[in-house]
Amino acid sequence: MSPAEKRFQSGHVSSIAATHLLHDTYTSFFAPLLPLLSEKLGFTYALAGALSVVQRIPALFNPLFGIIADRILIRSGIILCPVVAVVSMSLIGLAPSIIMLAVLMLVSGITAAVYHVTAPVLMRRVSGDKVGRGMSFFMFGGELARTVGPLLVTAAVSWWGLEGIWRLIPVGLIASLLLFLNLRTIRKEDLLHFSTPAKEPLLKSFRGMTPLFSTILPIMFFRGFSKSALALFLPSYMVDHGHSLKTAAIALAVLELAAALGALGAGSLSDRIGRRKVLLGIMLISPALMYLFTLSGGIVLWLLLILMGLLFFASTPVFMAMIHDLNSDRPSLANGLFMTMNFAAGSAIAMLVGFAADHCGLLLTYKITALLGLFAIPPALCVKK
Template sequence: MSIQAKTGLTGQTLSEEEFQTGQVLTIVSGHFVHDTFSAFVSPLLPLIIEKLSLSFAGAGGLWAFFQIPALLNPFIGYLADRVSLRYFVILAPAVTATLMSVMGLAPGYFVLALLLTVTGVSVAAFHAPAPAMVARISGPRLGKGMSMFMAGGELGRTVGPLLAVWAVSLWSLEGMYRLMVLGWAASAVLYWRLREIPARPTRRQNWGAVLVSARRLFMPILGIIVPRELMLTALSVYLPTLMRLEGASLWVAGASLSIWELAGIGGALTSGTLSDRLGRRRVLLVTTLSSSLLMLWFLNATGWMLVPILLALGFTALSVTPVILAVVQEQMPENRAMANGLFLSMAFMIRSAAAFVVGWLGDMMGLRQAFLWAAIVSLGSVPMVYFLPRLKTSPQDGGEAGSL
């Protein structure tokens, strides 16, 4: 491996045989800043609902506009596997920070929906190539690389609600545009550190060949994420709103989301690394089942017990994605960005529909009942774990580290 004194790595000498901590941490830090700002929607949703006099379904529609650009993920990933899109990763924190910081200036529903749609494009431009870049510099410790990447995002989604509420309390919803400077500073650092890191592999396949090889992988993944997304979306989008409806202050409502996300940092850091040793399937079985049961417990708990349950729920519920990302990167090593784009596109589209469904159920039967049904449906993801393809290198299934 060749290491430069100032920038770290050259595009031609980057080794894939070692875990390159410095460069991984650079991308992880960018993920943290980016997702800090993309997490502004949920904690500010109660204020937006009040300002624009929205129904829960209308609020869910805003979330759908935010997720619609995820349709671009496979195409961005396909390009990233052929033409280096590192500048998408570099610029996305600045763009997302700017758009999220001016959200309070939107005069009506249409403008806000347009703003969130453009923000969604920026989110897609970051998340399709970034995990593939991390995978390429993680060497044999792919699970660890995915865990660190996801932990950066979870930390951002933990800080984001607190930062948003703090900014609104200090400057009002319309005055939080001042925060955008943080995103531009992050992009400047990413440019300095990543301008020479390679963002595409040397071997390529055509679109049709990639889709054929992806079919066996993504059918069971679809079976896992569809039932889970109702629960995850209920928590990530509507948890502050549920807390407000049940009498919590804006600060407590925002803190509940941060508690959930904070626990998710530990889960994200732990699950991928554990799956390198114990196997992907084993870790997925434990986390999918336990998170569904903890959601049911959370809905039946009161008082101080909500905090430890919410911590455990965040730890398990947010442990799943790093492991699935590791599976995706392992199964399609020559088209990692496109494979990641396909996965994110599926997840985001399902999440968009789930946001509307949970909002509609909340309008029909109350938000607490909507949460209950989301928890029950999420149990359907557990048996689908058994249909994931095996790796010949599995320690538990007859091989080495990196198992399913």
């Protein structure tokens, strides 16, 4: 790696993180609007989980998107995805039926699949030899979006009503244009690096990635129950326990703001002390925090929300740094496989959590997810130092 390739390009890192912020701000509208949408269209927690699955279905094609992206990495595509997400998610308040809502969720899911395969690869390139730090900035943008998104859409509902949130479209389009103009300054060399025709056989690439993926998949699965329960159903949990929709949205925003800070620090910390130590710490502490949350109220509940946010979502930049540590000549494929595993596991878990909430209630469901999180500890011990 030449001195130029080792350099951490702060400006471009910030720009790519900003596109993540924009994209995920709009795709985070569903959870805070869930109580209103379920009231308007009349669906259960299980169907809410199914709608989340619909949004994640395109992730099954991430490896294909990855193979394509390894040949052609287009900056404009990283902006086109947020544009489509802005429009589709701003229209969900107008959806006249569950089917139309599902269509809008599917469209936003396609943009998420394409974006989350291509953008991290470009982030890796402009991060130089500080990949963990770059992935932390990338995930900071995504997690901060899930703080901004609930607050933005809740404010929009209070101003214009559920069916008036389409007025947020111009805001997103203007932001997309500004970011596109900034991303055009990225050097062509940083794009061509991933477009070299000489690559190892596809099967050999898969074999080289298998040991890592077989280790992190069970960690992603078992820690995913609590993560999904919080990310998708926290507003409903808060409303069920006597809080207003505004308080529920604030709770989700607090969780996601803490998650943004946790993601920002975790990757950089793993650069210094190692990926295994960071992951193991997260897996050991998270189940206890989730269980205590179900027993708490008042100020303790808010303190636990902050602590859970700091830890529950901090593993993703560490995983992404581990993937790019492979130094594969097919980085988009590796990233695509990771995203497929992440979204596929999350989809299955979202449905399971939704069914459990319908039959057992959210309180007991949250306790069960805390216990399931303990099973992520053994595979975390198997991560190479």
